[in-house]
Amino acid sequence: MAQEAVDLILTADAVLTVDDAGTVVEAGAVAIRAGLIVAVGPAADLRARYEAAELLDNPGCVIAPGWVNTHTHLAMNLFRGAADDVTLEVFLERMIAAEMRTLSAEAVAIGTRAGIAESLAGGTTTALDMYWFPQASRAVAAEAGFRLLNGPTFMGNLDPEGRDFAGMLTQARAILADNRAQSPTDELWVMPHSAYLLDRDQLEQIRALAAEVGARVHTHASESLGEVDLAGRVNGDRPVAVLDQAGLLTDRTVLAHAVHLTDGEIDRIAATGAAVAHCPVSNLKLGCGIARLPELLAANAAVGLGTDGAASAGALDMFAAVRMAALLHKGTTNDPTMVSAERAVRLGTVDGARALGLTDVGTIEPGMQADLQVVRIDSLNAQPTRDRWSALVYAATATDVRHTVARGRIVLRDRVLQTIDEKSALLALAEASAG
16 A cells, blocks of 8 residues: 655654543654644554655654643743742833833844744743734744734733824724734734723723624733732722623633632633633742632633743743642642643643634644644653653653644754744844843
């Protein structure tokens, strides 16, 4: 029988498919053609069935889906280290002042390029990014082969280009029209920052805009006790209630953080189908608290994992977020079975993808987009390996990612970025952040 032609076959010690059954294919392989996964199975079978333009063997590695970062601010790496060891409120005061003073489309493009480089080098292939100058970031992501979901951001009357809120709405419509023209099949997003920087009227106008163009919504909610208090002073209620009353709590909404939730709010989030982006590293670093992940999962709420920005979390490291999600909630519940290694991987991949409305990424199955990471587990920090899920979550680190594949394209090969020049990205970042 003649072999079928494919573009790429990756082999490894195991393939963690993250399918519904949690299938792990030992001595496995993935065949890719035209950006899609064609087949997954034993390496010997795929070698016999397919003729690959490139065969990439990876002994001592596992293949997993690329991480899906459900909440970040990529270009905030421009301010990494500028506001460490302070409360969220002090952090925001410093960051907003710096952003209004220094940001431009060029600066955001520089920060995003370095942020995407860091993400790809750590196995992340998709991110929901809330930040200024979204078109600059989209252009960088397209060049790099990175799946970036973003849209116009609203922070009340704050705007680095000096527009008032009406001007921001006008600009947002232009941005959304451009996004629709460039990517007709992709979801649109609008990004109201929070229920404390926007008043009820502004939130309702953003809801109307989202409904007008069919956009999804991404916003911060209940990140800190200070935020909860401020939302009450600005809008007369807790953040989740304010968003709900404005029509912004739906199955097309992603809530970043959601740390300080009541039982009723957890039930309401689950009932509406809104998703939560759990960012445990950032929440701990800012002293915001610990999100009620076990209760959210018990309520069948949609949950993914995020890094937040490098200025608040220190790094765009999804390995750290996945590991922290697994470890932290064992401690809060005194239950070592809470958030197993496999569940943590799911939160960082398929659960995050579904939270963002993506149905063709997050698992390694035929017909899915070929977004993959090949991770070393033969290193001193991972050997001996007895369980593949545990090795990925508790032992591997971002620097153990050997290759990253995005839409079937190798974007990191043997730790060398293929679509971004790392040295020039670092130099530009240093120059932009110094300014």
